[in-house]
Amino acid sequence: MTSPSNPAAGRSMFVKVIxxxxxxxxWIAAAMIVASVLITCQMIFVRAVLNESTIWQTEAVVYxxxxxxxxxxPYVQRLRxxxxxxxxxxxxxxxxxxxxxxxxxxxxxxxxxxxxxxxIEQWHMAWERGWRSDTVWGVRLWIPYLALxxxxxxxxxxxxxxxxxxxxxxxxTLEPGGHE
Amino acid sequence: MDPILLGAIVAITTVLxxxxxxxxxxxxLIIAAGFLLVFxxxxxxxxxxxxxxxxxxNFALLSIPMFIIMGASIASTRAGADLYEALDRxxxxxxxxxxxxxxxxxxxxxxxxxxSPATCAAIGKMGIPEMRKRGYPDGVAAGSIAAGGTLGILIxxxxxxxxxxxxxxxxxxxxxxxxxxxxxxxxxxxxxxSLYSTWREGSTSTLVRAGxxxxxxxxxxxxxxxxxxxxxxxxxxxxxxxYATPSETAAVGALLCLAVAIVIYRLWNLQALWxxxxxxxxESVMILFIIAAAGVFSYMLSSLFITQSIAEWIGTLDVxxxxxxxxxxxxxxxxxxxxxxxAVILMAAPILLPIVISAGFDPYWFAVVLTINMEIGLIxxxxxxxxYVINGIAPDIKLKTILLxxxxxxxxxxxxxxxxxxFPGMATGLPELVLGPVV
Numbered sequence: 001m002t003s004p005s006n007p008a009a010g011r012s013m014f015v016k017v018i019x020x021x022x023x024x025x026x027w028i029a030a031a032m033i034v035a036s037v038l039i040t041c042q043m044i045f046v047r048a049v050l051n052e053s054t055i056w057q058t059e060a061v062v063y064x065x066x067x068x069x070x071x072x073x074p075y076v077q078r079l080r081x082x083x084x085x086x087x088x089x090x091x092x093x094x095x096x097x098x099x100x101x102x103x104x105x106x107x108x109x110x111x112x113x114x115x116x117x118x119x120i121e122q123w124h125m126a127w128e129r130g131w132r133s134d135t136v137w138g139v140r141l142w143i144p145y146l147a148l149x150x151x152x153x154x155x156x157x158x159x160x161x162x163x164x165x166x167x168x169x170x171x172x173t174l175e176p177g178g179h180e
Numbered sequence: 181m182d183p184i185l186l187g188a189i190v191a192i193t194t195v196l197x198x199x200x201x202x203x204x205x206x207x208x209l210i211i212a213a214g215f216l217l218v219f220x221x222x223x224x225x226x227x228x229x230x231x232x233x234x235x236x237x238n239f240a241l242l243s244i245p246m247f248i249i250m251g252a253s254i255a256s257t258r259a260g261a262d263l264y265e266a267l268d269r270x271x272x273x274x275x276x277x278x279x280x281x282x283x284x285x286x287x288x289x290x291x292x293x294x295x296s297p298a299t300c301a302a303i304g305k306m307g308i309p310e311m312r313k314r315g316y317p318d319g320v321a322a323g324s325i326a327a328g329g330t331l332g333i334l335i336x337x338x339x340x341x342x343x344x345x346x347x348x349x350x351x352x353x354x355x356x357x358x359x360x361x362x363x364x365x366x367x368x369x370x371x372x373x374s375l376y377s378t379w380r381e382g383s384t385s386t387l388v389r390a391g392x393x394x395x396x397x398x399x400x401x402x403x404x405x406x407x408x409x410x411x412x413x414x415x416x417x418x419x420x421x422x423y424a425t426p427s428e429t430a431a432v433g434a435l436l437c438l439a440v441a442i443v444i445y446r447l448w449n450l451q452a453l454w455x456x457x458x459x460x461x462x463e464s465v466m467i468l469f470i471i472a473a474a475g476v477f478s479y480m481l482s483s484l485f486i487t488q489s490i491a492e493w494i495g496t497l498d499v500x501x502x503x504x505x506x507x508x509x510x511x512x513x514x515x516x517x518x519x520x521x522x523a524v525i526l527m528a529a530p531i532l533l534p535i536v537i538s539a540g541f542d543p544y545w546f547a548v549v550l551t552i553n554m555e556i557g558l559i560x561x562x563x564x565x566x567x568y569v570i571n572g573i574a575p576d577i578k579l580k581t582i583l584l585x586x587x588x589x590x591x592x593x594x595x596x597x598x599x600x601x602x603f604p605g606m607a608t609g610l611p612e613l614v615l616g617p618v619v
Contacts, residue, residue, distance in 0.1 A: 026458070026461060029461050029465065030454075030457040030458065030460070033245050033457070033460065033461055033464060034457065036245070037246065037249065037431050037434050037435050037438075038435070040242065040246075040427065040428055040431035040432075041431055041432055041435050043428070044431075048423070048424075058239055061239070061242055062237055062238070065236065065241065065242055066233060066237060068245075068461070068464070068465070069464075069465050069468040069469060069472070072461055072462075072464070072465030073465065073469060075461070075462075076462050076465045076469075079462055081463075081466050082203035082204070082205060082466055082469065083203065083470070083520050083523070084198075084201050084202060084203045084204060084207075085198050085199055085201065085204070085518050085519060085563070086201045087199065087518065087562050087563065088199045100200060100201060101201065104200050104201055104202035104206075107202065107206075108202060108203070108206040110210075111206060111210045111213050112206075112209075114213055114228065115209070115228060115229050115232065118225060118226050118227075118229045119229040121229075122229050122230055144233075145233070148229050148232075148233060152229075
């Protein structure tokens, strides 16, 4: 068993790399949320104080928020922060609970594979066809759409690491109420 | 397959999947993808990432991380302790002032932080030992804080109300205003019950405290409390004055709250600041993921004609509107026992709202009733998050005592719903007074 405070401790290099990758994604997501706070304040200043029109700010903060959400998925998974109803798992004996956690992680990974596959397709279409948003700013849409493959991709890796932890009973933070 | 039957199968599957312990957002994606695959074929899955992305592509959603940063900044400081102490000093001579100041501090802190568990922890850490020391029954001490903590999702600014506004395309400004009077009503009911049960169980001397504070002592704590209160007030004034949208005012509020936390509460070490940002990111991502996944889930329901068929079916049922509202309340109550408020709202509100409106109910009034139902879930077993927070900060009070102590406050909330049914103007009056009737 590993220490609950660091579920990656004592595990393979791959697990450590994915944990580090999730952490970096979390930092970037947090930075993007802070950036959207600052850009929104700048937008209000430009509009209300300088009396000028704003062009890029609204769209930029929305794309930052979307990217922060997608990049934040693996980090929040690492923190066990995605809310769930763990009443039934808590009532089960350890072995049955482990099987249930493995099955739910497997189902989660399967649906994220679907999101990742079609997310790559969506991004590729935007890239190949040169899609732009129909605003004055006209952002190249492959840039915000890139969050789909990257976010779901790292999230899938984190889910697979957790799946390994559940299957081998190596990660106590996967237990109901467990967190880093 | 008949869409109503299909709807029933989706409902049962949803319950089973969510009870398996899978995260709510992933559960919704699994159900949506599964049913689309079976009934619409593989090609129907192509659109899922675009729908996911599209659901998040909404400027109004930005208010969620912004209000969460505001709350996390406040919750990371000693603001809760200061607020508690300020109210305690000012209300010391009021009979039952301690329980009144506890509930008042809960209401204010819950509104500022928007987080139920943070409120229970911040106010309960001081409030519960102090109340017990003064002879208040354990059940009242624990129950009043657990119930007081739930007020954050009703009193503005409330993330729960923002999510309702986005899910149902109703005005967030109106929703905030709709929560004010019912919030005050709940605080009043909680206070009345706390005073009555203390009087019933103990001597009336418990309710009168010795000692007094000088005016200087009362005033010297105010500079530590007023900045956050003024920011919240400023955000609401800017919103209702039409100077900026909820997302814009929330961004300014978030920046100011972070600045106050750093300057006044000296939150300038990077690790403490990272905790605020980490908690904000975690909660924002968790909620936004559920919002996007619920968007995919709604797409599946409407793509398989389930939403439309259920609305039509209920329209053909010849039931009294109050019987219908009673059934909806029971459903919400049960859902609130197990699921977080955001998930219940995102899954249920878009389906329920057309039914509620066609039965002649006001959507803003319904938002308040729905939110009070969610508040009940926060202090009721089996999940009842606040009960466990109280158990964590006051481990020597038995969970059973906390549960039994919270039960009368659940009845207060049910009473508040009944009062709101009898006098819907309590929820709709203030928005109409400030913003005019809904056009």
